[in-house]
Amino acid sequence: MEHPKEEELIAFHDGDRSGREKLSAHLESCAECRAALEKIEAVFAAMDAMPVPDPGENYGQRVWAAISPRLPEKHASWWESFFAPRRLVAVGAFATIAIAAFLAGRYWHHPPSVPNGTEVVDTAKVRERILVVAVGDHLSKSEMFLVELSNAEPNSASGKLVNISAQQHRAEDLLEENRLYRQTALKEGDQVMASTLDELERVLLDVANSPEQVTPARFESIRQRMESRGILFKVRVIQQGLRDRAKPAKPQPAPKAQQQNISKTNHQEGNRA
Amino acid sequence: MNQMTSSVETGLVPDAVAVERTLGGDRDAYRILVERHSKNVYRLAYRMAGNSHDAEEIVQEAFLRGYQKLKQFAGQANFGTWVYRIAANYAIDRIRQRKVEDSRRELPNRETEEGQGIDPLAQIKDSAPSPERLAGSNQLALRIQQALQQLTPAERTAIVMRHWDGCGIEEIAAVLKSSTTAAKNTVFRAVQKLRVALEPFAEGRQTARAMGME
Numbered sequence: 001m002e003h004p005k006e007e008e009l010i011a012f013h014d015g016d017r018s019g020r021e022k023l024s025a026h027l028e029s030c031a032e033c034r035a036a037l038e039k040i041e042a043v044f045a046a047m048d049a050m051p052v053p054d055p056g057e058n059y060g061q062r063v064w065a066a067i068s069p070r071l072p073e074k075h076a077s078w079w080e081s082f083f084a085p086r087r088l089v090a091v092g093a094f095a096t097i098a099i100a101a102f103l104a105g106r107y108w109h110h111p112p113s114v115p116n117g118t119e120v121v122d123t124a125k126v127r128e129r130i131l132v133v134a135v136g137d138h139l140s141k142s143e144m145f146l147v148e149l150s151n152a153e154p155n156s157a158s159g160k161l162v163n164i165s166a167q168q169h170r171a172e173d174l175l176e177e178n179r180l181y182r183q184t185a186l187k188e189g190d191q192v193m194a195s196t197l198d199e200l201e202r203v204l205l206d207v208a209n210s211p212e213q214v215t216p217a218r219f220e221s222i223r224q225r226m227e228s229r230g231i232l233f234k235v236r237v238i239q240q241g242l243r244d245r246a247k248p249a250k251p252q253p254a255p256k257a258q259q260q261n262i263s264k265t266n267h268q269e270g271n272r273a
Numbered sequence: 274m275n276q277m278t279s280s281v282e283t284g285l286v287p288d289a290v291a292v293e294r295t296l297g298g299d300r301d302a303y304r305i306l307v308e309r310h311s312k313n314v315y316r317l318a319y320r321m322a323g324n325s326h327d328a329e330e331i332v333q334e335a336f337l338r339g340y341q342k343l344k345q346f347a348g349q350a351n352f353g354t355w356v357y358r359i360a361a362n363y364a365i366d367r368i369r370q371r372k373v374e375d376s377r378r379e380l381p382n383r384e385t386e387e388g389q390g391i392d393p394l395a396q397i398k399d400s401a402p403s404p405e406r407l408a409g410s411n412q413l414a415l416r417i418q419q420a421l422q423q424l425t426p427a428e429r430t431a432i433v434m435r436h437w438d439g440c441g442i443e444e445i446a447a448v449l450k451s452s453t454t455a456a457k458n459t460v461f462r463a464v465q466k467l468r469v470a471l472e473p474f475a476e477g478r479q480t481a482r483a484m485g486m487e
Binding site: 049 | 417435
């Protein structure tokens with residue numbers, strides 16, 4: 001075999017497989033080529049000796065601090081937002097309830113003989129029931145969230161930051177569902193529901209868009225904004241209305257005690273605000 | 274405390290999720306990607322630029338470009354590799370730009386009397402210090418840095434990607450926008466030039482090894 005070119009020796013050093021055995025055999029018998037290969041190896045060994053200064057533990061944070069003011073806001077197109085995972089969960093939950101209610105309406109509630117027009121009325125009722133169940137569930141979760149937020153007591157005297165990341169995640173989850181139900185309520189022409197959900201959305205946005213760590217004063221202002229809107233009370237009233245609508249056809253007069261309860265809650269809310 | 278929270282979040286969210294969240298309008302999700310991949314991009318940038326100032330500029334520009342082009346990423350390979358390529362591409366442009374700036378400043382001194390072109394290999398050899406001067410590791414690092422600076426931007430990119438980051442020829446070819454054969458030849462040329470530039474040191478080490486001093 002002729003002496004290999006330098007390129008071939010570099011490729012050999014690099015682990016190139018083509019003609020490797022032949023070249024290997026040649027290197028064993030040729031001191032000149034072995035010396036040439038050693039020179040190449042020495043170059044790479046020398047390169048490894050070149051240090052790269054450590055930019056520091058917080059380097060990533062420094063890079064972010066330098067570039068973040070220069071990053072434009074990204075506006076997701078409607079279809080990207082629609083297929084975002086969190087929204088898909090909300091859509092999935094809604095779809096599951098819708099399908100279940102549809103099947104329930106189709107198989108359980110199918111009367112053997114119905115006069116014309118009754119079936120249309122039944123379908124509308126089933127549809128309404130879907131909304132009632134789904135929105136009721138959403139409102140119940142929202143109520144729990146609002147109560148917890150309302151009852152949280154950050155130690156304002158200590159001046160320490162309050163970590164609201166857990167509340168933020170819940171607010172983000174609720175936001176997706178809330179948007180869906182608000183849009184549905186608007187389409188259905190239920191103005192009261194749409195308006196309440198719109199107000200709830202503002203509170204959720206307020207929490208979701210705050211920093212993860214807030215000062216006790218900022219936390220208090222979030223809470224005050226929530227309470228000044230009386231959103232907890234409105235959510236409870238709507239929930240009560242939904243419960244009434246979900247009851248079987250037998251119309252029942254609104255019990256006095258319940259009205260008193262709502263008034264009592266309203267009174268409590270007013271006191272708190 | 275904020276830093277702790279961000280570090281925890283950075284550690285938990287996979288790249289793909291952070292990319293998706295950023296594309297969905299959550300600008301802060303991009304922070305996770307920046308914090309996670311900055312150091313790796315910095316190493317590449319430093320080796321290519323040869324100084325911290327330019328390296329930091331390359332890192333920042335790579336992440337800015339990454340943010341702007343994020344839609345094009347769409348699940349290719351992984352984000353780290355993708356932003357690394359952006360950085361390598363930008364580093365080539367930055368080095369070329371820097372060379373033009375430097376040559377404008379140094380033009381009168383670099384012209385030969387006969388007005389002939391300068392052979393880069395000869396230039397490296399001529400400027401090589403003696404083996405004695407290369408005794409210390411700092412001097413060696415400096416010499417390697419000088420040798421790297423003598424390479425063309427494409428050669429420097431090729432050798433940094435191939436040797437230090439173990440990138441495949443196809444990946445190098447993609448960054449250099451050339452064929453794989455051309456990319457392979459670029460790596461060869463880079464090694465040849467470095468060998469010439471570092472020969473005094475390499476010989477010194479070989480001798481030392483032969484004498485049992487190393």
